[in-house]
Amino acid sequence: MSAWNEHVTAALLGTERRDPPVLPEAPAEAGDRAGRLLDQAALLAVRRRAGLVPSGAAPEPVAPAPVEDRPVVPRAAAARLRRILAGEQTRVLPEWLGAAAERGYRVPAQALPDLLERGRGDRALRPPIARAAGRRGVWLALQNTDWAYLVGSGDDPGGGPEMWETGTRNRRVAYLTRLRSTEPERARELLRETWAKESAPDRAAFLAAFEHGLSPADEEFLEAALEDRGKDVRQLAADLLARLPGSAYGARMAARARGCLAAETRTVRGRRRTRIAVDPPHAHDEEMARDGIPFHPSGSFAPRGAGGPVGTRAAWLREILARTPLSTWTELFELPPMEIVCLPVGAAGEPSSRKGAVSESEGRDVHIGWARAALAQRDGAWARALLKGGVMVDEPEALADLLSVLPDGERDAAAADLIRWVEGRPDLLRLLERVPGPWAGPLAEAVVAALTASAARPGRRDEHLVTRLCRLADQRLEPAAAARLAPLAERGDAAPLGVAELIATLRFRDEMLKELTP
Amino acid sequence: MLGLAPDAASAKAAGGVAKPGKWGGTGCDDEAVWGECRGSGKSVYRTGVDLTEPAYRCTCPSRKFPCKHALGLLLMWADAVVEGGPRPGWVAEWVEERRERAGRAARRRAAAAGRGRDPKTAERREQRVDDGLAELDQWLRDQVAHGLAQAEKAPYRLWDDAARRLVDAQAGALAGQVRGLAAIPRRPGWPGRLLEEYALLRLLVRAHQRRDELPEGLRDTVRSRVGFTVPQEDVLSGGERVRDLWCVLGSRDTAQDLLTTRRVWLRGRRTGRPALVLSFAAPGASLDASLVTGTQVDAELAFYPGAQPLRALVAGRYGAAEPAVPGGTAVREFLDEHAAALAKDPWLDRWPAALENARPARAEGGGLYVIDGAGDALPLRTGDPWRLLALSGGGPVTLSGEWSPRGLRPLAAWHETEGTVVL
Numbered sequence: 001m002s003a004w005n006e007h008v009t010a011a012l013l014g015t016e017r018r019d020p021p022v023l024p025e026a027p028a029e030a031g032d033r034a035g036r037l038l039d040q041a042a043l044l045a046v047r048r049r050a051g052l053v054p055s056g057a058a059p060e061p062v063a064p065a066p067v068e069d070r071p072v073v074p075r076a077a078a079a080r081l082r083r084i085l086a087g088e089q090t091r092v093l094p095e096w097l098g099a100a101a102e103r104g105y106r107v108p109a110q111a112l113p114d115l116l117e118r119g120r121g122d123r124a125l126r127p128p129i130a131r132a133a134g135r136r137g138v139w140l141a142l143q144n145t146d147w148a149y150l151v152g153s154g155d156d157p158g159g160g161p162e163m164w165e166t167g168t169r170n171r172r173v174a175y176l177t178r179l180r181s182t183e184p185e186r187a188r189e190l191l192r193e194t195w196a197k198e199s200a201p202d203r204a205a206f207l208a209a210f211e212h213g214l215s216p217a218d219e220e221f222l223e224a225a226l227e228d229r230g231k232d233v234r235q236l237a238a239d240l241l242a243r244l245p246g247s248a249y250g251a252r253m254a255a256r257a258r259g260c261l262a263a264e265t266r267t268v269r270g271r272r273r274t275r276i277a278v279d280p281p282h283a284h285d286e287e288m289a290r291d292g293i294p295f296h297p298s299g300s301f302a303p304r305g306a307g308g309p310v311g312t313r314a315a316w317l318r319e320i321l322a323r324t325p326l327s328t329w330t331e332l333f334e335l336p337p338m339e340i341v342c343l344p345v346g347a348a349g350e351p352s353s354r355k356g357a358v359s360e361s362e363g364r365d366v367h368i369g370w371a372r373a374a375l376a377q378r379d380g381a382w383a384r385a386l387l388k389g390g391v392m393v394d395e396p397e398a399l400a401d402l403l404s405v406l407p408d409g410e411r412d413a414a415a416a417d418l419i420r421w422v423e424g425r426p427d428l429l430r431l432l433e434r435v436p437g438p439w440a441g442p443l444a445e446a447v448v449a450a451l452t453a454s455a456a457r458p459g460r461r462d463e464h465l466v467t468r469l470c471r472l473a474d475q476r477l478e479p480a481a482a483a484r485l486a487p488l489a490e491r492g493d494a495a496p497l498g499v500a501e502l503i504a505t506l507r508f509r510d511e512m513l514k515e516l517t518p
Numbered sequence: 519m520l521g522l523a524p525d526a527a528s529a530k531a532a533g534g535v536a537k538p539g540k541w542g543g544t545g546c547d548d549e550a551v552w553g554e555c556r557g558s559g560k561s562v563y564r565t566g567v568d569l570t571e572p573a574y575r576c577t578c579p580s581r582k583f584p585c586k587h588a589l590g591l592l593l594m595w596a597d598a599v600v601e602g603g604p605r606p607g608w609v610a611e612w613v614e615e616r617r618e619r620a621g622r623a624a625r626r627r628a629a630a631a632g633r634g635r636d637p638k639t640a641e642r643r644e645q646r647v648d649d650g651l652a653e654l655d656q657w658l659r660d661q662v663a664h665g666l667a668q669a670e671k672a673p674y675r676l677w678d679d680a681a682r683r684l685v686d687a688q689a690g691a692l693a694g695q696v697r698g699l700a701a702i703p704r705r706p707g708w709p710g711r712l713l714e715e716y717a718l719l720r721l722l723v724r725a726h727q728r729r730d731e732l733p734e735g736l737r738d739t740v741r742s743r744v745g746f747t748v749p750q751e752d753v754l755s756g757g758e759r760v761r762d763l764w765c766v767l768g769s770r771d772t773a774q775d776l777l778t779t780r781r782v783w784l785r786g787r788r789t790g791r792p793a794l795v796l797s798f799a800a801p802g803a804s805l806d807a808s809l810v811t812g813t814q815v816d817a818e819l820a821f822y823p824g825a826q827p828l829r830a831l832v833a834g835r836y837g838a839a840e841p842a843v844p845g846g847t848a849v850r851e852f853l854d855e856h857a858a859a860l861a862k863d864p865w866l867d868r869w870p871a872a873l874e875n876a877r878p879a880r881a882e883g884g885g886l887y888v889i890d891g892a893g894d895a896l897p898l899r900t901g902d903p904w905r906l907l908a909l910s911g912g913g914p915v916t917l918s919g920e921w922s923p924r925g926l927r928p929l930a931a932w933h934e935t936e937g938t939v940v941l
Contacts, residue, residue: 004710007713008710011662011666011713011716013665013667014664014667015663016663017665034658035655035659035720038658038659038662038716041713041714041716042721044717045717045718046718046860046864048714050857050860058893059879059880059881059882059885059887059895060879060881061878061912062880062907062912064912065913072936083530086526087526087530088533108936109909110908110909110933110936110939113902113905113908139911139912140904
């Protein structure tokens with residue numbers, strides 16, 4: 001036993017019970033036993049502290065992080081990231097990360113702990129963090145279980161076939177989705193093996209992965225799923241089948257749809273005119289239910305113009321049209337989508353005395369049905385026709401959704417047209433909420449114009465609208481728009497609340513993006 | 519620059535103020551930066567920063583210090599947006615006034631030192647401390663005589679009572695130390711630690727009893743450890759003066775009984791001497807922020823007396839601070855230096871380290887260490903090693919820290935590409 005340990009033992013027991021150990025090097029002094037023990041211990045303690053040699057147990061250096069293949073962000077951008085992480089304009093963090101990753105940068109290593117801690121509390125941040133954290137980020141996350149989410153959550157999530165055998169539902173869905181994107185056939189066969197043993201919620205989650213790599217080869221599997229015990233599974237299967245071109249499901253639905261819509265041609269003042277005659281289904285049957293049209297489709301109790309609800313017949317019609325291949329109509333009317341959309345619509349068997357105008361309610365049912373179909377079937381021509389045709393004035397959400405179907409080049413201009421269309425109404429917010437950023441070009445101009453016009457109108461309602469619009473625009477509007485908004489904020493006390501903040505945020509984002517430009 | 523901010527909100531606000539559009543009449547020279555900031559409404563605030571300290575002045579009503587205007591001005595100055603020029607009247611006046619006031623304060627201190635203190639009061643205090651230490655000695659011997667084993671279950675009162683008696687005996691520095699001992703028996707390996715602390719206390723008591731036989735430096739060390747303070751003016755007038763390029767290794771704030779203490783560790787580039795600059799702040803007040811981690815400043819320090827002088831005051835600065843990487847040493851070199859310091863002051867419990875080529879390492883049990891190029895390791899004492907790990911990525915950095923018998927507390931690190939990082 002070392003001299004020090006002997007002293008500790010003696011002190012623990014107490015000098016009343018045991019004599020202190022002898023320490024020859026300690027100066028011999030008179031005094032009681034306790035004092036002697038303490039004096040000797042002091043000598044030993046200082047000796048131990050001064051004589052400390054580097055730890056003998058040889059700790060192993062931490063395995064070095066892999067070499068980064070991307071450069072760190074420029075100095076100014078790093079300083080701004082520190083400011084964002086310290087609480088300034090935190091909402092721009094996803095955009096900062098996205099922009100840095102897109103331009104081939106990674107975050108400075110010193111910011112990683114703060115950043116990974118953020119991602120721990122905010123799931124939405126995790127994908128952009130994974131893209132910008134670099135290899136050092138994964139290396140660090142491997143050493144802290146709190147940050148384990150980063151491992152395998154990037155663009156290349158880990159896990160091989162064993163993930164399908166043993167993973168949690170989310171990991172298995174991720175694996176299946178990945179496989180669907182590369183080898184849809186194998187994914188389907190893999191799922192078929194365990195299909196009967198999976199629980200209904202699992203079956204629904206797995207089936208949802210079929211939207212990736214959907215092809216006619218999936219038809220048989222999906223048809224079988226129409227008979228599934230799980231309600232969600234049946235609905236998903238029907239929705240997927242409706243998106244499959246040339247399927248038997250599509251043909252069944254088209255047959256139903258042709259029974260509801262018919263082209264009526266007559267001659268008015270010497271000109272041939274075509275009119276769409278609408279006859280909604282009279283009854284609901286088993287077959288319709290099997291193909292995913294419920295007895296009470298969602299929205300069937302919603303109010304409709306004349307005061308009453310939409311009603312089940314109209315709702316069935318909407319469902320059927322939404323699930324019918326749009327090619328059915330171009331074949332039936334022998335016209336391009338743009339002209340079909342503009343055709344007058346009326347209830348079947350109505351007297352012609354109604355001047356052939358579009359009957360409000362029937363027209364709406366038909367157009368909403370087509371809009372849903374265009375969205376599900378990703379049909380750009382039909383989306384364009386419905387947006388331009390000006391036939392759906394009361395459905396800003398449905399219209400905003402259609403924007404996503406348009407090709408990239410057209411989207412901004414179409415969105416700008418829509419904004420001008422609904423300008424000045426509360427619909428504007430409902431519409432803009434559904435238009436993802438970045439708002440650039442004509443769209444940005446339209447938003448600025450709408451903001452300026454609303455700010456010019458007095459009244460509490462417009463004030464509120466401006467505030468909410470600013471809040472919505474601050475992360476989506478292109479930063480260059482700040483210059484066009486500046487006159488609005490310089491009106492002194494009359495400057496609307498929120499505009500100054502919007503401009504500050506836009507300027508912040510502008511500087512931020514400039515710093516990240518190589 | 520933002521390290522000067524008293525809190526995060528000020529740092530954030532400063533970013534908003536640091537826009538050339540908001541300012542008029544800005545300018546700078548070697549010693550000062552100034553400008554007029556348009557605030558909200560019609561008011562215009564005149565802001566000036568004396569770069570030698572730094573010291574701040576602003577006409578705004580903010581209670582924060584330095585206020586966002588001063589910080590914003592400094593940010594712009596750091597970005598080289600502020601151009602040089604002659605001082606306007608109000609700036610020149612202010613700087614003059616500051617110099618004058620500093621001169622007056624120095625004269626006043628000199629006068630106070632000359633007057634001396636009442637010898638009777640001092641004598642009474644000496645007597646009280648002697649009695650208090652004798653009582654502490656008895657208490658320490660009682661603890662060891664009855665056995666330390668009882669300390670594991672002992673109530674907090676055991677140490678608190680002893681500390682109170684030391685407060686009554688006007689040995690305040692020891693009282694805090696004794697009260698702190700109460701936490702030791704809650705930690706693993708406590709018997710050894712407790713015996714160490716008791717033994718060193720006894721050593722101090724014995725040294726104080728024999729103070730007349732001690733050499734002068736050691737006597738000063740013992741007196742300051744017991745709680746006799748040396749007035750600042752005495753240090754400035756009589757303390758050892760060392761002028762050097764002082765590197766700021768790092769700083770650490772600790773709060774105790776509503777008082778925040780900031781410890782700033784320095785090391786001289788030419789002399790290699792370590793120094794400790796302490797500042798204190800009551801709640802709400804901001805601490806001295808004139809020494810910024812990762813910079814070096816040409817300054818003259820005045821050291822407090824002692825066998826191993828460490829604590830010091832900044833007596834004078836010669837020019838503004840500039841960014842600098844401290845010169846580091848190997849682990850073995852550092853330990854040698856620490857041992858030499860311990861030989862002069864056995865009660866030394868903190869010593870600044872600057873290690874070169876330091877890499878993080880892990881022992882089998884998971885404990886973290888730093889290891890140098892020669893493979894010598896020191897244990898790390900920190901709850902949040904992540905920034906150090908992230909920065910180093912397992913590779914070498916220059917690391918500064920505060921060494922105590924229980925391990926190295928990392929303060930700052932210097933990295934090739936990322937610069938100075940406060941840990």
